[in-house]
Amino acid sequence: MSAPQIPVAVLGATGAVGQRFVQLLDGHPWFRVAELVASDRSAGKPYREAVDWRLPTALPEDVAALVVRDYADRLDSPVVFSALPGEVAGEIEQRMAREGRAVLTNTSTHRMEPDVPLLIPEVNPDHACAIALQRRNRGWTGFIAANPNCSAIHLVLALKPLQQAFGLEAVAVTTLQAVSGAGYPGVPSLDMLDNVVPYIGGEEEKMEEETKKLLGGFDGAFKPADLAMSAQCTRVPVRDGHTECVAVRLRDPALPEEVVAAFETFRARPQELNLPSAPKHPVVVRREPNRPQPNLDRDAERGMATVVGRVRPCPLLGTKFVLLGHNTIRGAAGASILNAELFKVEGLLPV
Numbered sequence: 001m002s003a004p005q006i007p008v009a010v011l012g013a014t015g016a017v018g019q020r021f022v023q024l025l026d027g028h029p030w031f032r033v034a035e036l037v038a039s040d041r042s043a044g045k046p047y048r049e050a051v052d053w054r055l056p057t058a059l060p061e062d063v064a065a066l067v068v069r070d071y072a073d074r075l076d077s078p079v080v081f082s083a084l085p086g087e088v089a090g091e092i093e094q095r096m097a098r099e100g101r102a103v104l105t106n107t108s109t110h111r112m113e114p115d116v117p118l119l120i121p122e123v124n125p126d127h128a129c130a131i132a133l134q135r136r137n138r139g140w141t142g143f144i145a146a147n148p149n150c151s152a153i154h155l156v157l158a159l160k161p162l163q164q165a166f167g168l169e170a171v172a173v174t175t176l177q178a179v180s181g182a183g184y185p186g187v188p189s190l191d192m193l194d195n196v197v198p199y200i201g202g203e204e205e206k207m208e209e210e211t212k213k214l215l216g217g218f219d220g221a222f223k224p225a226d227l228a229m230s231a232q233c234t235r236v237p238v239r240d241g242h243t244e245c246v247a248v249r250l251r252d253p254a255l256p257e258e259v260v261a262a263f264e265t266f267r268a269r270p271q272e273l274n275l276p277s278a279p280k281h282p283v284v285v286r287r288e289p290n291r292p293q294p295n296l297d298r299d300a301e302r303g304m305a306t307v308v309g310r311v312r313p314c315p316l317l318g319t320k321f322v323l324l325g326h327n328t329i330r331g332a333a334g335a336s337i338l339n340a341e342l343f344k345v346e347g348l349l350p351v
């Protein structure tokens, strides 16, 4: 007989990322959506009435009937996925962790704290050790673990195989980020049509800081990677899928075909463990000169992979390439779910 599914709650369940959680958890072998929480605009209504469902798949019937809860309610679920706006996440997520729950969050609020793991299971699964430190520091029985910013996660999934194979000294990245990265309804259409917006508040700092934490070590304290890093972030009129133009200086210079081989052979703990949401190939390489493109490549490996193309020499830093990743799947909800799957296998969930 298979083990019963673990009941989970979704905070910010009516938003762009909250809806992705509901979609991705439908039929999940280990987790079942039991509780949905949103603002007082939605609380008390059945989810089907509270949500403006924006995804092409049908709203799962069992979830549609759940009544949306208020943040002040005491939840029953031991595992909580958070897609709250940063401004309100801090206190709510801390309370849930204090109550003994595992809080897996998309918000930036706790990502850079010195006892909070910022985790990509393919990149730094060992950082989960920070959970013990966090519990000791804060006297909590639960914990908070974060997944990275939606651009940083795809950048780091591509950088990790290069760091492993050749060493990494410097990274310059320019992003072309999708409109859904700003939630729904997000950026006004008159700002996006026929336009590129060359500024996303706080995004460049997040990419630079998070990348160093993710690629760094943990030996009782986080040690950021020793890396020169420069990010420029723009918003473009694409619905889903962030594109990034990347140049890197490797410690041991490599030919483009060696870089491609490092991407294509990259496998890590989620693949070894065969976690339900793990992509078979975390980094997918396209060889056509005009790929990756958002509307052709964002759903590679069910939206859980980073797609790389145009790997070529760079006269400034040595190597350059273009990458693309789905921002609300691997860039948000899918990343939290994969973290939860890793924690389940490692016995870290409070169930």
Ligand SMILES: NC(=O)c1ccc[n+]([C@@H]2O[C@H](COP(=O)([O-])OP(=O)(O)OC[C@H]3O[C@@H](n4cnc5c(N)ncnc54)[C@H](OP(=O)(O)O)[C@@H]3O)[C@@H](O)[C@H]2O)c1
Binding pocket: 011, 012, 013, 014, 015, 016, 017, 018, 037, 038, 039, 040, 041, 042, 043, 071, 082, 083, 084, 085, 086, 088, 106, 107, 108, 148, 149, 150, 180, 181, 182, 183, 184, 185, 327, 328, 331, 332
């Ligand atoms: N979109 C992305 O690609 C992406 C990627 C990575 C991380 N993130 C992060 O994920 C989080 C959610 O982003 P999103 O894009 O899903 O945002 P969103 O579409 O604006 O959704 C926000 C959600 O939070 C609820 N909410 C709004 N104001 C609230 C308040 N004052 N108190 C309690 N709940 C409130 C909303 O509920 P109501 O419907 O009831 O108002 C809704 O469920 C943010 O921290 C964001 O930075 C987003």
